[in-house]
Amino acid sequence: GQNIDQPTEMTATEGAIVQINCTYQTSGFNGLFWYQQHAGEAPTFLSYNVLDGLEEKGRFSSFLSRSKGYSYLLLKELQMKDSASYLCAVSVYGGSQGNLIFGKGTKLSVKP
Amino acid sequence: GAVVSQHPSWVICKSGTSVKIECRSLDFQATTMFWYRQFPKQSLMLMATSNEGSKATYEQGVEKDKFLINHASLTLSTLTVTSAHPEDSSFYICSAGGQSSGANVLTFGAGSRLTVL
Numbered sequence: 634g635q636n637i638d639q640p641t642e643m644t645a646t647e648g649a650i651v652q653i654n655c656t657y658q659t660s661g662f663n664g665l666f667w668y669q670q671h672a673g674e675a676p677t678f679l680s681y682n683v684l685d686g687l688e689e690k691g692r693f694s695s696f697l698s699r700s701k702g703y704s705y706l707l708l709k710e711l712q713m714k715d716s717a718s719y720l721c722a723v724s725v726y727g728g729s730q731g732n733l734i735f736g737k738g739t740k741l742s743v744k745p
Numbered sequence: 746g747a748v749v750s751q752h753p754s755w756v757i758c759k760s761g762t763s764v765k766i767e768c769r770s771l772d773f774q775a776t777t778m779f780w781y782r783q784f785p786k787q788s789l790m791l792m793a794t795s796n797e798g799s800k801a802t803y804e805q806g807v808e809k810d811k812f813l814i815n816h817a818s819l820t821l822s823t824l825t826v827t828s829a830h831p832e833d834s835s836f837y838i839c840s841a842g843g844q845s846s847g848a849n850v851l852t853f854g855a856g857s858r859l860t861v862l
Binding site: 637666668673674675676677678681720722733735736737738 | 751786787788789790791836838850851852853854855856858
């Protein structure tokens with residue numbers, strides 16, 4: 634079966650750094666996505682990894698290790714507006730680009 | 746960047762009635778659109794893949810006669826929840842593909858929150 638695990642909730646302080654982990658076991662692999670979702674809103678794209686290593690994009694970075702079935706999203710210089718759910722999603726071979734398997738999301742609360 | 750518009754953003758209906766949700770790609774053509782459903786504190790679950798000019802492909806466990814999908818043009822897909830019941834109350838989100846960071850990235854609509862009384 635397909636399985637994506639990520640922590641349910643995390644809390645961090647404004648200005649700090651937080652790492653959100655994601656592990657996956659899927660029947661195929663065609664890339665891993667991170668999305669941000671504010672309550673009641675649609676997810677917005679943050680990052681995409683298909684090769685091992687670190688992808689940096691401003692305050693957000695994402696890391697992938699395919700051999701370990703592991704990824705993390707790193708958020709630096711946290712701001713209050715970063716309070717949201719962060720969804721890890723895997724694109725599986727054999728499906729369309731929409732055939733993403735989503736984790737349940739990690740709800741991040743940023744405190745002053 | 747790619748923009749996907751979804752309407753209505755929220756709807757309340759009586760049990761037994763039907764509700765139609767529209768998904769439009771505003772600045773690009775989408776031969777394929779996707780419909781997801783998200784229950785509170787749950788992950789997004791792909792319901793079906795909407796294909797322009799042909800029948801939708803439904804995921805296992807999704808009733809095709811209950812969730813009617815029509816993709817009549819390259820910019821519009823509709824999801825109709827027929828004979829809605831309270832258990833159909835959920836957040837329905839559509840998406841379409843685009844390009845970002847060299848990947849085929851989904852752009853999501855703002856979602857439609859359905860409440861069935």
